[in-house]
Amino acid sequence: SLAYNPPIAGEREPSLERKRAKGEENWKKEKQGWGGGLVASMATPKQIWEQQQSQMQRVRNSGIILTNETPLKDDKEEEMAKSALALFRAKEEEIERKKMEVRDKVQAYMGRVEEANRRLSDIREELDALIDPMRKDIAFLRKKIDNANRELKPLGQSCQK
Numbered sequence: 057s058l059a060y061n062p063p064i065a066g067e068r069e070p071s072l073e074r075k076r077a078k079g080e081e082n083w084k085k086e087k088q089g090w091g092g093g094l095v096a097s098m099a100t101p102k103q104i105w106e107q108q109q110s111q112m113q114r115v116r117n118s119g120i121i122l123t124n125e126t127p128l129k130d131d132k133e134e135e136m137a138k139s140a141l142a143l144f145r146a147k148e149e150e151i152e153r154k155k156m157e158v159r160d161k162v163q164a165y166m167g168r169v170e171e172a173n174r175r176l177s178d179i180r181e182e183l184d185a186l187i188d189p190m191r192k193d194i195a196f197l198r199k200k201i202d203n204a205n206r207e208l209k210p211l212g213q214s215c216q217k
Contacts, residue, residue, distance in 0.1 A: 102144060
């Protein structure tokens with residue numbers, strides 16, 4: 057629990073106005089925690105961590121000290137917080153790097169797909185160009201064959217007689 061530590065000899069006690077302002081600030085912080093500020097379910101872990109760090113810093117600056125906290129423990133917690141932040145940043149950078157790799161791979165794949173589509177459309181155009189003249193040529197040759205068959209049919213019948 058939080059405890060009020062009276063000022064050390066030689067230090068001035070905070071004025072009543074400063075105490076009231078701090079009380080309002082704490083009330084605002086508490087209100088933000090219940091929906092006015094960052095909501096845990098909507099905030100990123102980094103935002104939550106930063107909010108906790110700023111709250112801890114405000115508590116330290118206000119002169120309020122946790123009764124069971126020692127400077128050594130505080131340093132260890134600060135070191136752990138820094139290492140957790142460093143770990144979080146490293147993970148964040150790794151995720152960003154992987155995103156970039158995936159994006160590059162997708163773009164390269166899309167480039168290959170577009171090139172294959174272009175090649176296919178060129179091949180289709182070439183085939184259409186080849187097929188059309190061949191169809192005309194085949195139709196012309198069939199007509200010639202049909203005409204030759206018509207001419208040869210009576211000749212073949214007369215030869216058989």
